[in-house]
Each structure stands twice: as structure tokens, then as C-alpha cells.
Amino acid sequence: MISIHFVAVALLISLGIYAVVFRRNLIKIVMGISVIGSGVNLFLVSLGYREGGIAPIFTNAPQTAMVLPVPQALTLTSIVIGLAVTALMLSFTIMLYGHWKSLDTRKRRLLE
């Protein structure tokens, strides 16, 4: 029953992890996290997909199956949170660039 969404989810998450683990540029790391986030969101949305289901609005609804809106609500919340996290990380990146004039993760590290 593996459908095309789950393949896309796996692909997106592995791409994102690859970017976060192997790319040395701070902005690319942020992009990688966003891509992981998109993969997870796609996963949640595809969990809620029901073929032939209609939107769960009770007024004048026909007697067909309605979709449980929970996964959509989860995805919406997680998109908003993802936006906040991305904005936070990018602002850290801007300020770090102002301090060190470099975006390489290997250049500056807290040790000792």
C-alpha cells in the first residue's frame, strides 16, 4: 500500500537530512530543516487524505463520508511553527554573519 506520497515524504526528509548533515553553509542548513519540515507536513496531510471524502462542514452536508480535519489542523499548526523557527534561524544567521563575516559552520566553534 505504499503510495507515491510516502515515497515523496521519504525523499524530502532524506534530502533535508543530507543538507543539514553535510552542507557547511548556515543558510543551506536552514533550508535543509525547512525541507525536512515540508516532508513531515506532507506526511501528515497524506495521512488525512480520503478518496471521495468531503470537507467536514456540517451545514447542508450530503450523506457521504467526511474527512476528519485533525491532520489538516496539525499541518497548519506545524507550518506556522516551522515559519517561526525558520525566521528565528535566519535572523541568527544574519547576526552571526555580522559578527564573523562567514557562514561556514567549521570556521567558528565554541570549544574550551
Place this chain on the structure above:
Amino acid sequence: MSVEFLIEHSPALAIALPLVAAFAAPLFGKLGSFLRNLWVLLMLAFTELVVLLMGQDVLANGARVYALGASVPSLTSPFGFPIRIVLVADAMSALFAVTAVSIALLAFIYSWKYMSDKGGVDKFYTLLLLLTAAMAGLCLTGDFFTLFVFLEVSSIASAGLVAYNRSGKSLEAAFKYTVVSAVGALFLLFGVGILYGKYHLLNMAAIAAEMAISSSFLDVAALSMLASALLLKSGAFPVHMWKPDAYQQAPVNVTIMLVTTALLSLYVLFRICFTIFVPVMGSTLGWLAVVLGAASIFVGVTMALPQKNLRRLIGYAAVAEVGYILMGVGTSMVSISRMDGFAVQALSGGVFHMINDVLDMSLIFLVAGGILYVTKKQDITELSGLGHRSGFLTVMFAIALLAISGMPPMNGFASKLLIYESVYFLNPMLAIIGIAGSMMMLALFVKIFASVFLGAPYRGIVAPLPLSMAFVMCVLAFFIIVFGLFPNVALDLIVTPAVQALLGKAAYIGGVI
């Protein structure tokens, strides 16, 4: 507003009050710093009152379930529809809610003078209160998605607080912390998604009731993601590296909040494990926790030894402390599946050590902050002979040192004794690692003590320590000594009910559904 009203709505109020206070703090800041401080203090004190009332009510009348948006708060699943935001306050979550809010209150009192000459304090308090709300939420949440939301709120708020100094180093620590916790939270969300896909449920108790005697591949995949993400937030061995960075660079009053948040995510991990997964895979899970705990102890202590920065060193010691908790609770999980009768003692040791760890780590970080405040230096090679100049800090540091390294009669010994004894029956080697870790911890802090406080009198400028900061340290030291001298009282009064609540899976599920 009567007391009954407060108690009935206490789970929601514990989250809502700090949130209201957070976003009103900048408005009060426009009226002057004293008014703003008074507002934050009053709101935090009110929250503390609410969680204390909740704790007392829970101890007397059993767990309290609160469904948000329900006409009657205790109505969790109308028409058998168990997807609702549910808050659960039982003895365990109430204990940690009280701990979290108390630490937030103490951190605020400490900041009153500590932050007084710094800029951007309005926003600092907003983030501090936001973190408090997130911590209360982490304690009280009864479903997985709210858990994810509060985890992210706590990461965002604490990243902002870590970056407070806006120096290159603190920004770097904050960036690392955000990256790590964002990846962790996304994995957690993925795990939650897997569970939802299988059970079409988000409520922890409902999933626990659904999960059969055996588990499938999907459950294991979900658990490994949830557990890894929560271990990451708590800073156990292979994923501990963000911890010394963040603890070193954050202002100390933030660091004690970070310590508490780390332990709260451990609490969430234990809650998930004991409610859902232990009956199915307790033995494997327990051994995993014990081995990770032993590794955390060893790596944490050995990494702490060569450090030169005081707060970075304590950060590595905090990794080791998390190891003790994992060891105790892991022993309990193995013991449940073996039924050899050590489950309750090991879990009491673990839970008691969580409370003790909050107290000890907070005290030592606050003393480190006090040293920084009075001398403006934090490299231990630059400091010496401070004992001649500040007797108070010396005494407080000595108390914290004995407590962290588990020396009697401080509180650390009481809980570590329980952990050593139960883990000894699991495997004597593990107890040896634990005791050796404690001895090295003592060696470590004796080195700092000798280096910072002993020797020829300190020659630099020593500013007087503000009374509010001294007061906070005294409160923590008081609890450290009381819990050390009367461990029975602490165990009977708060730890045993909490442990029973964590082990009483059936009561938890029955209470929620």
C-alpha cells in the same frame, strides 16, 4: 474568584497566566521598569499559587483531567470522539509543574538585580514567561500534538534567551540549539504522525489503551523517533553537545530554566514510556536507558575535567546528572518486566534525583552567576582566593558541590543511594560506573573550589552581592539541606505519590478516557 474555581481550572490557568503576563510585560515596561517587574512578580506568584493548589488537590483527590473547549472541563471524549486537547494533572505532572514554576519564580527574583543594568529587559521577561508557559504545558499535556507545540515554544523561547547577550558566541550557541531542537522536534512530529496514522488518535491514554500486548514495526519506529527527540532535548550522551554550549553562553538565570526544561523533557519521555511502551517492550527500553545513562555519566564527567570555563564545566556535569536519572528510571523499566521488586525503589530514586538535580544545578549555576556578577570574570584560571572576599558565595558553592557529587548529608546522596542500590542488582558494573562518576564529580568540583575560593586573597574589585540574588541561593540551599536531612519526608510527601501515578497506568488511562 473562589478557590474552587482556581482549582477547577488550574491546569489551564497554569499555562494561560504566564502567557498573559508574557505579552503584557512590554506594555508595563512602557510605564517603567519597577511596575513591569512588579507585574511579572505578581503574575508568577499567582501562577505558583495556582500550581500549588493544583498539587494539593491532586494529592488529596486524585488526578484531574481538563479538556479544553468542553462545556464541562472533565468531559474528555463526548460521543466517543477522543481527539481533543486534554490536559492531565496527576501527582507526577503536578510535581513537575510546581518545580518548573518555582524555578521560574526564583529565576525572576534573581534577575531583578542581575538584569537591572542590561538593555532589552522587557523582551527578556516576555521570553522568560513564554518559556514558563511552555514548561507548564509540557508537564500537563495529555496528547501528543500539544506536546509538540509546547516543545517548539520552549525551544524558540529558550533560543531567544540563550542569544540574549548577542555576542558572537552566544548567537552561535543559540543557532546550534535551534538547529538541533528544530530537527529533533520535526522527528518527534514524524513519530506522532506515524502513531496517528496507525491509531487515528493523538491522546496518550487512548493510544495506550489501543496498543495491544505486542507492538508492530510502526510503533517501534514512532517510539525511536519520540525517544530520540526527547533525549536530545534532555541532553543525554550522544546528543549532549548543544548543552555545554547553551549553558555556557546563556545568562545564568536562563540557564537554570534550561536545566529545568531538559528535565521536563525527560519527564515527558518517562510518561510516554511508562504509559504506552513499557508493558510491551520494557526490558529492551530499560536496558537502552541504562546503557545511555552510564555512557552519559562517563562522557559527561570526563569531558568536564579538562574544561576551563566554569559554566561550560558545569554544563558537562549536567550531562552526567541526566545519566543518573536515566540509569535509575531504566532500571525501573527492566525491573517491571522482570518483576524483581526493584521497580518502585529505582523509579523513586530517578524521580527524586530529577527534583534534586534541578535544585543542585540551579544553585551551582546561580553561584557561578554570583561570581560573575561580583568579579566580572568567569575563567577559573583568572580567579583565586575569592573565599577571603565573599564568604557567602563560598558556603553556597560548598553546599552545591557536596549536593551535586552526592555527598551525605546533602540531597544528592539520598537519591543516588536509591539509584546505586537498585542498579547494583541489575549489574554491579553499572553501579561502579555510577559511583566512580560521583567521585570524579567531587574531584572536579573540589578542583574548582580550590581554584576559585582558596589561595591568597583575591586582589581585584569585588562588587557586593545583591540581597535578592542571595535570597534565591538561600532558598535553594534550604531545600537541598532539608531534602538531604529528611529524605523520608520528601519521599513520602511528594515522590512516592508521583511514582505511583507514573506506575499506575490503568488509573491514568481510566481517568482520561
Place this chain on the structure above:
Amino acid sequence: MIGRLFITQSGMWNPLSFVVAAVIILVIVYIIRSTGTKKYKKGTEQTVAFFSGGKAPEENVHPENLYWGFFEAMKRYYKWLMKFHTGIVNDYVYSFVLLVVVVAAVLLLGGAV
């Protein structure tokens, strides 16, 4: 309540005994101290720190090299440990991904399914 035994599953412990021991030790220290020499004078050679027979340096001797022997003995372990703690954010995430894989593998092999 003071002096109540703290009973664990296979032993017991009385926190008060440590307080009593501490008081006794303090009394002994006080007795020894009070029998000390009366010839003590400030500012003479008596107050100079003893530094292995040599002249003590002006500044304090810092105990940061106190555990030199320990580090020397554990050199190879520390070399590995420092290699592990690179301080690069990529490695932090890498170790997290490894942890997820290890936890999943242990649970699967450990008979959880």
C-alpha cells in the same frame, strides 16, 4: 523525625549520623587548633605558603593541572573524545540521526516487535 532511619530495600541510613559526625570532627579540629603555637606573628616567614621547599611564586599556583596524571594516563581516550566533540553543528545533527537509527535498531533486535 530527626534520626528517623532512611530505609532502602536492602539497607538503611541515618542522615543524622553524618551531622553528628560533622559536629564531632569540627570539635576535634577546634581542639587541635586551640593547642596551636603562640609564636605566630603576621608578616613574618611563617605566613609564606610552603612550596616544596622552593620560593612560592607571587601569584597563586592554579590547580588546573591538578589531574595531569589522569589526563596523561587517559590520553588515547581523550584524543578520541576530543575528536568526537568537534563543536560543528552538522556533527550534532549527525549524532542525533545516528541515535534514532541506533534506538530503532536496538528496539527491533531486542525483541520489541
